[in-house]
Amino acid sequence: MNHELTGMFESVDRMSVEGFLSYLTDDVVFRFGNSPEVVGKEGVRAAIESFFTQIASLEHILQGVWSEANTTIMRFDTYYTQHDGTIINVPCCVVVHFNASRLINDYRIHIDISPLFSSASAGNVIQASA
Template identity: 35%
Template sequence: MERKYKHVDTLSNALDSKNLEKVLEYLSDDCVLIAGNGEAVNGKENIGKVFEGFFPAVKSTAHDVTDIFESGESLVHRGTVTYTRLDNSQLTVPFCDVFKMKDGLISEYYIYIDWSELF
């Protein structure tokens, strides 16, 4: 069966290249982001500010998406992400991103990850 939201598979590449403009292309204007146990961030502009703050805090990220599940208007990406800290040390942790889609864009973006050892 052909996947409806295959275009979202390249979101990790945009994140890993710290291409904020490209990341925001995946999001609806009224998107909601909840990362880990953090507060909800409402709206594409505010989400952009979150990523603008996060990108300089790490040297790089490398996502390895190992599983993709799609059902109706929901999409799940699961895998590992390797963070290279500013001191060049690395941390690899599992993640699971859950996306609710609307009109081909991400309207709800949930990041399930344990960042407790990152900083």
């Protein structure tokens, strides 16, 4: 994974909204799972801040990366820690497109986060709360 993306995911895993936003263009198009597209940094800020209130922490473990021209595809295992301490593993794929200044102007997260909010997520639970 290139330097820009390594730093970006370190910011995400620290739940640093400002750090994450610094990698995006002002008019970025962002889509998380099956949620509607959000256009612009301020819309992304609101969406990410809202999502971060629903979890205690997260960690991305890179499983693969592919790049072609200005597009990079990454496959992750993402570990979400809920507020009660339960850790849920959810696989995801992220597709980003860079502009000429190497800022991301299109960001797509392909993920099903329903196990994070479902009592039927036993197959995804890594560590249950005590």
